[in-house]
Amino acid sequence: MADVLIEIESLYKLFGNNPAKYMPLVHEGKSKDEILAETGHTLGLKDINLQIKRGEIFVIMGLSGSGKSTLIRHFNRLIDPTEGVIKVEGTDVMQFGAKELQEFRRHKMSMVFQRFGLLPHKNVVDNVSYGLQIQGVDRAEAKAKAVEWLDTVGLAGYEDQYPSQLSGGQQQRVGLARALCTDAEILLMDEAFSALDPLIRSEMQDQLIKLQETLHKTIVFITHDLDEALRLGDRIAILKDGEVVQQGEPEDILLNPATEYVEAFVRDVNRARALTVETVMKDPAYRITAETIEEALKQMKGFKQDYGYVVNDEGFQGVVTEEALKEAYADDKAADLTVDVMESCDPLEPGAVLESVIPCTLESEYPLPVVDEDGNLTGRLSRGTLSDVLGERSA
Amino acid sequence: MAESSWLTEFPQLDRADLRDIRKSLDAGYREFSREYGEFIESFFDPLLTFLVWFEKLLLATPWWLVIAVIAGLAYLASRSWKLGLGVVISFMLIGYFGMWDNTMRTMSIILVCTLMAIALGVPIGIAMARSDRAQAFVTPVLDVMQTMPAFVYLIPVVMLLGIGKIPGVIAVIIYAIPPVIRLTNLGIRLVDKDVMEAATAYGASPFQRLTGVQLPLAMPTIMAGINQTIMMSLSMVVIASMIGVKGLGQPVLKSITNQYFTLGLLNGLAIVALAIIFDRVSQAYAKRAQEHMKGLENG
Numbered sequence: 001m002a003d004v005l006i007e008i009e010s011l012y013k014l015f016g017n018n019p020a021k022y023m024p025l026v027h028e029g030k031s032k033d034e035i036l037a038e039t040g041h042t043l044g045l046k047d048i049n050l051q052i053k054r055g056e057i058f059v060i061m062g063l064s065g066s067g068k069s070t071l072i073r074h075f076n077r078l079i080d081p082t083e084g085v086i087k088v089e090g091t092d093v094m095q096f097g098a099k100e101l102q103e104f105r106r107h108k109m110s111m112v113f114q115r116f117g118l119l120p121h122k123n124v125v126d127n128v129s130y131g132l133q134i135q136g137v138d139r140a141e142a143k144a145k146a147v148e149w150l151d152t153v154g155l156a157g158y159e160d161q162y163p164s165q166l167s168g169g170q171q172q173r174v175g176l177a178r179a180l181c182t183d184a185e186i187l188l189m190d191e192a193f194s195a196l197d198p199l200i201r202s203e204m205q206d207q208l209i210k211l212q213e214t215l216h217k218t219i220v221f222i223t224h225d226l227d228e229a230l231r232l233g234d235r236i237a238i239l240k241d242g243e244v245v246q247q248g249e250p251e252d253i254l255l256n257p258a259t260e261y262v263e264a265f266v267r268d269v270n271r272a273r274a275l276t277v278e279t280v281m282k283d284p285a286y287r288i289t290a291e292t293i294e295e296a297l298k299q300m301k302g303f304k305q306d307y308g309y310v311v312n313d314e315g316f317q318g319v320v321t322e323e324a325l326k327e328a329y330a331d332d333k334a335a336d337l338t339v340d341v342m343e344s345c346d347p348l349e350p351g352a353v354l355e356s357v358i359p360c361t362l363e364s365e366y367p368l369p370v371v372d373e374d375g376n377l378t379g380r381l382s383r384g385t386l387s388d389v390l391g392e393r394s395a
Numbered sequence: 396m397a398e399s400s401w402l403t404e405f406p407q408l409d410r411a412d413l414r415d416i417r418k419s420l421d422a423g424y425r426e427f428s429r430e431y432g433e434f435i436e437s438f439f440d441p442l443l444t445f446l447v448w449f450e451k452l453l454l455a456t457p458w459w460l461v462i463a464v465i466a467g468l469a470y471l472a473s474r475s476w477k478l479g480l481g482v483v484i485s486f487m488l489i490g491y492f493g494m495w496d497n498t499m500r501t502m503s504i505i506l507v508c509t510l511m512a513i514a515l516g517v518p519i520g521i522a523m524a525r526s527d528r529a530q531a532f533v534t535p536v537l538d539v540m541q542t543m544p545a546f547v548y549l550i551p552v553v554m555l556l557g558i559g560k561i562p563g564v565i566a567v568i569i570y571a572i573p574p575v576i577r578l579t580n581l582g583i584r585l586v587d588k589d590v591m592e593a594a595t596a597y598g599a600s601p602f603q604r605l606t607g608v609q610l611p612l613a614m615p616t617i618m619a620g621i622n623q624t625i626m627m628s629l630s631m632v633v634i635a636s637m638i639g640v641k642g643l644g645q646p647v648l649k650s651i652t653n654q655y656f657t658l659g660l661l662n663g664l665a666i667v668a669l670a671i672i673f674d675r676v677s678q679a680y681a682k683r684a685q686e687h688m689k690g691l692e693n694g
């Protein structure tokens with residue numbers, strides 16, 4: 001799953017009448033504004049380097065005018081670069097002639113647009129099967145496939161309607177069905193959900209995530225909304241004035257914003273909802289592997305803590321406090337360390353979002369253990385860590 | 396002449412020079428038409444044959460059949476009983492007042508002119524929409540065609556081809572073709588960029604984009620252009636009759652020279668009736684096409 005499907009190397013785009021003439025200025029490092037003032041050319045993209053892996057959702061995020069649409073249109077060459085290399089499966093897309101490019105667009109990539117881009121004079125099935133019609137697929141076959149995809153996106157029964165008869169959300173479902181109908185491996189989505197109401201948008205996000213679980217497409221998703229980026233993205237690249245200022249996994253970006261620009265983006269994110277336990281937890285230290293009370297107490301002395309996590313061959317067993325151990329020691333120091341001595345405590349799941357674990361973490365006197373599905377202790381989450389992570393936004 | 400005379404008199408070309416220029420240009424053109432006139436005429440022969448055949452067909456067909464066909468077409472295009480009935484009544488009146496034959500002649504030439512204008516104008520409009528250079532070149536030509544008085548370009552046409560149907564058709568087309576060209580160009584240029592981009596992104600070829608997206612979406616605008624073209628050809632009927640095109644224009648011309656008010660009025664009204672019928676039918680058709688496209692039809 002980890003092989004690179006799309007590769008972009010030193011991509012530049014300068015908009016204007018004579019971009020080649022002014023490229024040296026760009027390489028000199030002049031800013032977008034300086035270049036515009038001096039030459040009347042708009043610097044659309046500057047030195048973009050990206051590697052998009054097969055099967056991932058790669059999100060490109062940035063404010064309006066940052067070059068997102070320009071960038072995504074380079075993938076299928078709706079816009080040609082001024083300089084740079086675009087490779088898909090190792091093939092240099094820039095070498096394609098008109099015919100090859102057509103074939104490439106027909107079979108390799110499909111696209112979903114912010115303003116839907118549906119054909120107003122065709123009904124919904126014909127819109128969905130448009131890609132197949134273009135390929136010259138038999139009409140009946142194309143239609144059957146379109147009907148299937150319409151059903152998948154939840155629009156069964158709308159086949160004969162025209163786009164203008166549908167709501168925005170429904171129109172974008174048609175757009176999505178059209179993109180899926182060609183079975184292209186790569187899905188380009190340019191602010192596909194940005195024009196929709198928040199509720200519909202989040203429904204569409206759910207649908208996309210669900211579809212992706214079975215389809216495993218490679219999706220390049222554009223958005224200006226960080227919440228959406230964090231929700232959908234396996235990796236995120238942040239674009240500013242045509243430059244990538246940071247790229248990485250969502251947690252990276254949230255926890256270590258590279259520049260003030262990224263920080264400003266990240267500031268308004270609800271971290272409690274965006275981050276999961278495993279992204280902020282500390283290492284699983286303070287393991288107690290002893291079998292008797294006496295040994296356990298000895299181990300705990302070594303940690304300089306008044307608690308510990310009991311683990312054995314079968315995985316995590318429970319938490320013990322120094323106090324409880326001492327009490328048991330007084331009774332019988334050679335006794336086995338059993339569940340009776342341990343605290344009753346529900347361990348956290350690594351994938352839980354922080355919001356859901358705030359109450360129990362705050363109530364607990366010791367950092368809560370994080371235990372994975374197999375019962376292994378993978379980390380601990382303390383009150384302090386939680387308040388650090390969640391409190392940072394006001395800092 | 397005194398040195399400063401250009402201050403009071405416009406420094407115009409010497410009369411003798413002007414006369415020489417005129418003479419040599421006229422002579423040159425006359426030479427050209429004598430040389431190539433026949434060749435050019437023979438080039439138009441198929442068109443002439445078709446024109447004559449079509450006119451004869453309309454004249455030879457029984458009147459009730461003609462009315463039935465036209466009313467039927469009007470109904471099919473507009474789905475309106477009223478329009479169909481209007482067609483029947485108008486043609487009955489035209490026939491009753493003795494203008495049937497001339498009306499058939501005019502209709503045949505107008506239909507041929509319109510078809511030719513569409514056949515030439517739509518491709519030119521498409522070419523203009525595809526290339527800004529073509530647009531920059533064609534637009535001023537269209538301006539000239541629309542503002543130059545018809546009589547002026549009738550002169551060379553008549554010099555070249557003589558008097559008759561073909562020069563008439565050419566004159567009518569020159570006068571009437573600009574709207575269909577302009578509006579085809581405009582209609583295609585106004586097609587939503589997002590929709591075009593989507594078509595391109597799915598790998599549509601230029602031809603697939605033209606036939607599958609641009610022309611259908613531009614159709615209402617193109618239809619408006621065709622409608623105007625028909626109206627303008629009808630308004631050329633009288634002028635065309637001056638160079639030998641038979642039809643409703645000739646009686647009008649006769650009325651002017653002989654001051655027959657009623658004859659002129661009746662034939663004028665027949666032209667108006669034709670215009671209204673063509674206009675309503677083509678508009679109703681365009682509107683229906685548009686409604687379908689917008690998806691507002693409930694069927």
Ligand SMILES: Nc1ncnc2c1ncn2[C@@H]1O[C@H](COP(=O)(O)OP(=O)(O)O)[C@@H](O)[C@H]1O
Pocket residue numbers: 015016042043044062063064065066067068069070071
């Ligand atoms: N065809 C074009 N000609 C000139 N400038 C353009 C063109 N397309 C985009 N731009 C400029 O490039 C920049 C990025 O635009 P765009 O990619 O649309 O941004 P985004 O999608 O992030 O809002 C903007 O400054 C915009 O004005």
Ligand SMILES: [Mg+2]
Pocket residue numbers: 068069070191
């Ligand atoms: Mg955009």
